Amino acid sequence: MRTDGILDRLAALRAADAPTHGGRVLSYVYDPGLAELDELAAAAARAVQPVNGLDPTTFTSVAVMEGELLGFARTMLHGPADGPDAVVGSVTSGGTESCLLAVKIAREAFRAEHPDVRPRVVAPVSVHAAFRKAAQHLDVDLTLVPVDPATGTPAAADLVAALDADDVALVVVSAPSYPHGVVDPVAEVAEAAAARGVPVHVDACVGGWVLPFWAAAGGEAVPPFDFSVPGVTSISADVHKYGYAPKGASVLLVRGRDRQRRQFFATTGWPGYPVVNPTLSGSRSAAPLAAAWAVSQALGTAGYTALTARCVRATHALRAAVDAIDGLRVVGRPTGPLVAVATDGSVPPERRVDPHLWADAVRSLGWVL
Ligand SMILES: *Cc1c(COP(=O)(O)O)cnc(C)c1O
Secondary structure, eight states, X not given: OOOTTHHHHHHHHHHTSOOSSSXXXXXXXXXXXXXXXXXXXXXXXXXXXXXXXXOTTTSHHHHHXXXXXXXXXXXXXXXXXXXXXXXXXXXXXXXXXXXXXXXXXXXXHHHHHOTTSOOEEEEETTSOTHHHHHHHHHTOEEEEEOOOTTTOOOOHHHHHHTXXXXXXXXXXXXXXXXXXXXXXXXXXXXXXXXXXXXXXXXXXXXXXXXXXXXXXXXXXXXXXXXXXXXXXXXXXXXXXXTTOOOSSXXXXXXXXXXXXXXXXXXXXXSSSOOEEESSSOSSOBSHHHHHHHHHHHHHHHHHHHHHHHXXXXXHHXXXXXXXXXXXXXXXXXXXXSOOOEEEOTTSOGGGOOOHHXXXXXXXXXXXXX
8 A cells, every 4th residue: 555645645636725724715614713723623533533423322432522512502502401491402514414404303393293284494585595405305395585685684574474374394594694694583583483383493503603602702782592582492503614613513402302303313123223313324424523522622612702702803894894895885784703795786886896896806815705
């Protein structure tokens, strides 16, 4: 076997990638700028490289790390630890998987009650495409409620009106939405949904690990979006975004163990081993979990708050820069680190800026928007 040259080739391939460090790529990668944290995550991933996350009873380190990471997330998102409404959860491979599983739980629960009705999911049109994927893969209907084009915000009344049907299995709101960076009216929707017995998923894939620290870090106040809101039944939050973990880690938290059972696939009815899968995968790497666990242990609340403070400053600087460009505007009133930029139609046509041309110009300066 020859190993020489292979890593040199990979290094050459990597050199052609967009830069993952230095903060110039404003999507895809979430660089905390802490070399020590990178090293820790890499070492943790390496330590579990041969482990199979399929069976946490054989590889008990997986169960302990998963429990501790979920415990951190549950506290961060104000979920009760005990009682019939205790928040439980799973570590998944990413936001898409967390969202798919949230829809699966709702579908199974709805089917159990209404075996003859085709289930429907209601969400604002700005909900992440992962829910369109979930509707397709899980064969449920999806009603997309329009948002105000000026602000990207859905009206709570429009979402609530869509709940008045016999086939609604789930309503999804985002904190914040990916396209516009606005926190949807979680409390209003959850109250109306709870009154109708409809479960509520909050997609906090991008916000879940940054909004909890936002106000304490000097950012604007964040409306309640987590388990402190009665009626919120599940939340997705990606550790591989503002949790600053390497890719491959998200959490899906669910209110109530009975509800969570709908997430599982289990069978002893084949000639092989007993299968008990909380997530979509079977055999799976424990590396993303170990890295995410190590990063969360190292940062803790204080570390996340400090990183969020830098994020708040950067977001405000970016917003000020966009505001200073005649012909561009920030869409609506974003809460958190996401900013949508559009043409400012209030200035004369010759001064309006096409955001795509602006993004190209910024790219020529070494940034990826
Ligand atoms: C990123 C994101 C997702 C999908 O997550 P992946 O990790 O890319 O699969 C879902 N919802 C929101 C709001 C997101 O930002």
